[in-house]
Amino acid sequence: MLNVKQLPPEFYALMEDLQAVDFALVDLTLYLDTHPNDYEAIRQFNQFAKQRGLLKKQIESQFGPLQQYGNSYSGYPWNWDDGPWPWQL
Template identity: 80%
Template sequence: MAKQLPEEFYMLMEELQAVDFVLVDLTLYLDTHPNDVEAIRQYNHCAKERKRLKKKIESIYGPLQQYGNSYVGSPWNWDDAPWPWQL
């Protein structure tokens, strides 16, 4: 059974997933419309928002990514939060 975390964690993760979706969509769009300045502006805004959300989540609940993409605490806390498929 997965560990239950506060409602705030799930709300923040939902926000992060929504921003990730927009980033993927904008990436695909920009692959075919590389000169769309407004889309580039939106992409950069979302990238900044993603960084902010990731930092907030990790500062409270621990690392989200492995292989050097997130810092971990001591003791090793990589497995403290639920895995993505457990949300």
């Protein structure tokens, strides 16, 4: 049986917000691949990219790193293995 670490409700709310922003960024990326001159879509993409950075920073400052290989800083002691993992949400 997996021992899944339980985190406070605000963690899950922030992760849901992050997933929504990530979805919008993927969708806008696909659109911009075929409409590279759509200024409004680029503006929206940049707004979501900024929002994603702020959410990532907030989540990581409270709950630890979201990504590995230098995309996120680690706390001390090494906290990359602190859960839950994305597939456990």
